[in-house]
Amino acid sequence: MSAVLEVSDLAVTFGTRDGLLKAVDGVSFSVSRGEVLGLVGESGSGKSITGLAIMGLIDAPGRIARGSVKFEGQELIGKNENTLRSLRGRRMAMIFQDPMSTLNPVLRIDTQMIETIRAHEKVSEKAARARARDALAKVGIPSPDERLLAYPHQFSGGMRQRVAIAIALLHGPSLIIADEPTTALDVTIQAQILSEVQTLAAETGTALVWITHDLSVVASLADRVAVMYAGRLVEEGQVADVLTQPLHPYTKGLIESVPSRNRRGSPLAQIPGMTPSLACLPEGCAFRPRCSRATEICLEAPGLTQHVGGRRVRCFHPSSNLGGGA
Amino acid sequence: MLVYIIRRLGQGALVVSVMASVVFLAMYAVGNPVDVLAPPDASDAEKLLIARELGLDKPLWDQFFVFIGNALHGDLGKSFVYNEPTLQLILQRLPATLELAVTALTLAIAIGIPLGLYAGLKSESWFSRIVMSGSILGFSLPNFWIGMMLILLFSVQLKWLPAGGRGETVNILGVPLSFLTWDGLRHLLLPALTMSIYKAALIVRLVRAATRETVMQEYVRFARAKGLSRQRIVLVHILKNIMLPVVTVIGLEFGAILAFAVVTESVFAYPGMGKLLIDSINHLDRPVVVAYLMFTAFLFVIINFVVDLIYAVIDPRVSLVEAKG
Ligand SMILES: Nc1ncnc2c1ncn2[C@@H]1O[C@H](COP(=O)(O)OP(=O)(O)O)[C@@H](O)[C@H]1O
Ligand code: SF4
Ligand SMILES: [Mg+2]
Numbered sequence: 001m002s003a004v005l006e007v008s009d010l011a012v013t014f015g016t017r018d019g020l021l022k023a024v025d026g027v028s029f030s031v032s033r034g035e036v037l038g039l040v041g042e043s044g045s046g047k048s049i050t051g052l053a054i055m056g057l058i059d060a061p062g063r064i065a066r067g068s069v070k071f072e073g074q075e076l077i078g079k080n081e082n083t084l085r086s087l088r089g090r091r092m093a094m095i096f097q098d099p100m101s102t103l104n105p106v107l108r109i110d111t112q113m114i115e116t117i118r119a120h121e122k123v124s125e126k127a128a129r130a131r132a133r134d135a136l137a138k139v140g141i142p143s144p145d146e147r148l149l150a151y152p153h154q155f156s157g158g159m160r161q162r163v164a165i166a167i168a169l170l171h172g173p174s175l176i177i178a179d180e181p182t183t184a185l186d187v188t189i190q191a192q193i194l195s196e197v198q199t200l201a202a203e204t205g206t207a208l209v210w211i212t213h214d215l216s217v218v219a220s221l222a223d224r225v226a227v228m229y230a231g232r233l234v235e236e237g238q239v240a241d242v243l244t245q246p247l248h249p250y251t252k253g254l255i256e257s258v259p260s261r262n263r264r265g266s267p268l269a270q271i272p273g274m275t276p277s278l279a280c281l282p283e284g285c286a287f288r289p290r291c292s293r294a295t296e297i298c299l300e301a302p303g304l305t306q307h308v309g310g311r312r313v314r315c316f317h318p319s320s321n322l323g324g325g326a
Numbered sequence: 327m328l329v330y331i332i333r334r335l336g337q338g339a340l341v342v343s344v345m346a347s348v349v350f351l352a353m354y355a356v357g358n359p360v361d362v363l364a365p366p367d368a369s370d371a372e373k374l375l376i377a378r379e380l381g382l383d384k385p386l387w388d389q390f391f392v393f394i395g396n397a398l399h400g401d402l403g404k405s406f407v408y409n410e411p412t413l414q415l416i417l418q419r420l421p422a423t424l425e426l427a428v429t430a431l432t433l434a435i436a437i438g439i440p441l442g443l444y445a446g447l448k449s450e451s452w453f454s455r456i457v458m459s460g461s462i463l464g465f466s467l468p469n470f471w472i473g474m475m476l477i478l479l480f481s482v483q484l485k486w487l488p489a490g491g492r493g494e495t496v497n498i499l500g501v502p503l504s505f506l507t508w509d510g511l512r513h514l515l516l517p518a519l520t521m522s523i524y525k526a527a528l529i530v531r532l533v534r535a536a537t538r539e540t541v542m543q544e545y546v547r548f549a550r551a552k553g554l555s556r557q558r559i560v561l562v563h564i565l566k567n568i569m570l571p572v573v574t575v576i577g578l579e580f581g582a583i584l585a586f587a588v589v590t591e592s593v594f595a596y597p598g599m600g601k602l603l604i605d606s607i608n609h610l611d612r613p614v615v616v617a618y619l620m621f622t623a624f625l626f627v628i629i630n631f632v633v634d635l636i637y638a639v640i641d642p643r644v645s646l647v648e649a650k651g
Contacts, residue, residue: 057550089553096551101544106566106641115562116552151642167552 003030003070004174004207005054010067012046012053018279023049023062025231028304033174036201036208038222038239040215040254042275046231047211051177054209055094056084072174090120093168097180099161103152109136109163110148116170135166140196158189165197172204179211194221215258219243227251230276230286233304237311247307247318249291285315293317334634338627346620350393350612354386359406359610380406393616402620403613407606412617416599421501422492423591423598427583429505429514430521431576437522438529439572445530446537447560457530464527473520473593480516488513490595517594521587525579532575536568543567570641577633585622 012024024046031037039047052058054069056076069076071092076084088094096102104112113132117123123131129148136144139162152160161181168176178197182190198221201208210221218225218239226236227248235248246252253271273290282288284299291298297316304314360377368376377383381392396403402412445454481489493513495502504510540546541564549559588600595601599618606614638644 055551057547085553085555087553088551094548094551096544096548098544102548104545104549104563104567105643106570107563108642115554115558119552119554119558153643164548 003032004072005209006030006068006070007050007054008068008070010050010053010069011065012049012058013063013065015061015063016279021278022065022231023278024053026067027228027231027233029226029233029236031175031207031209033207034202034205035224036198036210036222038218038225039209039211039228040213040218040225041228042213042254044275044278045228047213047228048179050228051094051179051209051211054177055088055092056081057088057094086120089116089173090171091173092175092177093171093173094177094179095161095164095168095181098184099157099164099181100184102164103160105152107151108148109150109152109155113148113163113167113170116167120171131170132166135170136163138169138200139163139166140192141166158185158193161185161193165193165200169200169204169206173206175207175209176201177209177211180213182217183212183214190217191220197221215243215254227254230281231278232286232314233312234287234314235312237307237309241309241311245319247311247313248287248315249293249317249319250287252319253290331631334627334631338624341627342620342623345623346397346616347390349616349619350390351386353610353612353615354389357610358382359612362608362610363406402617405606405614406611407609407614412613413621415602415614416618416621419597419599419602421503422596423584423587423600425503425505426514426518426521426587426591426596426598427580429518430583431525431580433518433522434525434529434579435576437526439533441526442530442533443537443560443565443568446534447541449534449538454534458534461527461530464523464530467523469520469524469589470593472523473517473590476516476520477593487516489516490593492597513596517590517596520593521583521590525583528575528579529572532571533568536571537564540564540567566640570637573636573640574633577629577636581626581629584625 007030008028010024010027011022014021014023027046027050029037039050041047049058049062053064054071054076056079058064064077067077071087076087103109110129110132113135114125114128117128117131118125133144133148136147141147141159141162147155152163155163164181182193185193194217197208200206210217212218222239224237225239225242227234227242227250229250235242235246235251237247242251243255246255250271257270271290276282276286276289285291285294285302288294288298293315295317302314302316304312305318306312307318359380360373360382363380364373364376374383381389384392393403404410405412405415408415441457445457448454477489480487491513493504493510494507495504495510496506497503498506505514546559546563549563554563584599586600587596587598588603590596591598591600592604599622603615603618605611606618
C-alpha cells in the first residue's frame with residue numbers, strides 16, 4: 001500500500017511568555033490508502049496541533065519549526081497558502097471535536113455545504129445542491145432535502161457531527177483527520193457514527209487519522225495506533241499488538257486505566273502523577289517522573305527504536321515479554 | 327407574534343405616558359411662560375390676559391387634566407409661541423433631523439465596520455493601533471467641539487463648506503429633502519460628520535471586539551479546513567456573526583442621534599427637531615417640549631421594535647414568537 005500521508009520529524013512550537021513551547025516535537029508516522037490510524041494521548045499531548053499542522057492551519061503564535069509533511073507524494077511544508085487552500089476540503093479534510101460549534105450558527109446547512117463544493121469546483125448551484133443532498137443522505141440524515149434548509153441549531157449534536165462528516169466527504173478526499181469527533185456525543189451515537197465512518201472510509205479508500213484519548217474507540221476502529229506523550233510519539237504499532245502487549249509504560253498505564261467490563265469492581269489503575277506542563281518538561285524522558293521503570297539512563301532522552309512487527313517505541317526499558325531490540 | 331407586538335406596544339405606551347407626565351410637571355416647575363411671552367413692559371392686566379388665553383391661570387392640576395384629556399384624543403396642544411399644533415411643528419422639522427441622522431449613521435457604518443474588521447483581523451499591525459487610538463479620541467472629544475473645529479477648518483479656513491443652516495431642498499412626496507441637491511449635501515456634510523465621529527468610534531471598537539472573538543470560533547477553523555477563500559470567510563462567516571451585536575447598537579444609536587441631535591443642530595444652526603427643542607425650552611414653550619419628548623420616546627419604541635425584527639431575520643436562533651421580554 002502506498003502512503004497517502006507521510007509525516008516525518010514534525011515539530012510545532014509556540015512562542016509564549018514562558019518561552020518556546022514544543023507542542024509537537026519530532027513526530028513521524030505514515031498512513032496508507034484505506035488505513036485508519038488512531039492517534040492517542042492525554043489531553044495536551046499535541047494531537048490536535050499535529051492534525052492542524054498537517055492541514056496547514058497552525059496560527060501565530062504557533063509555527064512549524066521543522067519536519068516534513070508529504071501528502072500524496074507532495075511536500076506541504078513551505079507551500080503557499082493558495083496551494084494549501086486548494087487541497088484543504090478537497091483532497092484532505094478535517095472534522096473537529098465539538099459539533100455544537102463547528103457549524104456556523106447563522107448560515108443554513110445548504111449554504112455551508114454548497115460553498116464547500118464551489119470553493120473547489122466550478123459547478124452550478126443546482127448541481128452543488130444535489131450533491132450536498134446526496135452527501136447528507138449518505139451519512140444517514142433523514143429527509144435531506146428539508147434538512148438542507150435548516151440551521152445548525154435545529155439539529156442534535158450527533159446530527160451536526162454527521163453534517164460535518166458529510167461536508168468532509170463532499171469531494172471524496174484521500175485523507176480525513178478526525179479530531180475527537182465523537183468525544184462530545186453519547187455512547188450510542190458515538191458507536192453508530194464510528195461504524196458509519198468506518199464503512200464510508202473503507203468504501204472510498206479514504207485514509208483516516210482518528211485523534212482520540214479513548215482507547216476503546218481505537219480498539220474498535222483503527223488498524224494502527226500511535227501514542228503521543230508531551231508532544232512526542234512514544235509508541236506505534238498494529239492496534240492488536242499495542243493494546244494486548246504495550247511496550248511503553250505510558251501505553252500500559254493508559255490501557256490499564258480504561259474501564260472495562262471484565263474488570264468491573266476492581267479499582268482502575270490510574271497513571272500516577274500529572275501530565276507535565278510543556279513549559280517545564282523534565283530532563284531526559286518526559287515520562288520519567290511518573291514511570292515505575294525509570295533508572296539512571298532515563299535522564300537521557302530515549303530515541304525511537306524499531307521492534308518486531310513494525311513496532312516503534314521510545315523507551316530505554318520497554319516491556320520485555322516480547323523480544324525487543326533492533 | 328401578535329402577542330409580542332401587543333406587549334411591545336403596551337410597554338411603549340406606558341413609557342410614553344409616564345414620561346409625558348413627568349416632563350409636564352417639571353416644565354411647570356421651571357418657570358412661568360407668561361414672563362417670557364409677554365413684552366417686557368406689559369402690565370399685570372395684560373399678563374393675566376395672556377395667561378388666561380393659554381389656560382395658564384388655572385391651578386396646576388386642572389391644567390394637567392386638560393392636557394391628559396386632550397392627549398387621549400390625540401391633541402397635544404398648541405405651541406405658546408407659534409400658536410400652531412405642536413405635533414405639526416415637530417413633524418415639519420422631522421425630515422431635516424431624520425436626514426441628518428441617517429447620513430451620520432451611514433457615515434459611521436461606512437467608516438466603522440471596515441476599520442473595525444481590519445483592526446480585529448490584524449490587531450498587531452501598526453495601522454490597527456492607529457485606528458484604535460483614533461477611536462479613543464473619537465470617544466472623548468465632545469460633540470460641540472468637533473463641530474466647531476470642523477467649521478473652523480472647512481468653513482472659515484478653507485471655505486469649502488457652509489458653516490450652518492440647511493441647504494436647498496426638493497419636495498419628494500411633499501417631504502422637503504436636502505440630500506438630493508448639491509447645495510443641500512454641502513450643508514449636510516459637516517453636521518453629519520460631527521455626529522458620526524463618536525458613533526464611528528463606537529462601531530470600530532464594537533466590530534473589532536466581535537471580530538477578535540469570532541475568528542477564534544471553531545466554525546471559522548472549520549471553514550478554513552473546508553478550503554474556503556479568506557475573502558469568503560471574512561465577508562460571510564465572520565461578518566454575518568458580527569452583524570448581530572452591531573445591528574442592536576446601530577438601532578439604539580439611531581434613536582440616540584434623533585433624540586440628541588440637539589447639540590449639533592445648535593452648533594450648526596440646523597433647523598431640525600433638536601433646534602426646535604432648545605428654542606422651546608428657552609421660551610418655556612411647554613406644549614412643544616412635552617410633545618417633543620413624547621414623540622422621541624415613541625420613536626425609540628418603534629426603533630427597538632424594528633431592531634428586534636431585523637435581529638430575528640439575521641439570527642436564525644431568535645424567534646419572536648417565544649421572545650422573552
Ligand atoms: N495557541 C496556543 N498557544 C500556546 N500554546 C498552545 C496553543 N495551542 C496549543 N498549545 C500547546 O500545545 C499543547 C498541545 O495542544 P493540543 O494539540 O491541543 O493537545 P491535545 O492532544 O489535547 O489535542 C498544549 O498543551 C499547549 O501547551
Ligand atoms: S525511558 Fe525510562 S522513564 Fe522513560 S518511559 Fe522508558 S523506562 Fe520510563
Ligand atoms: Mg485536542
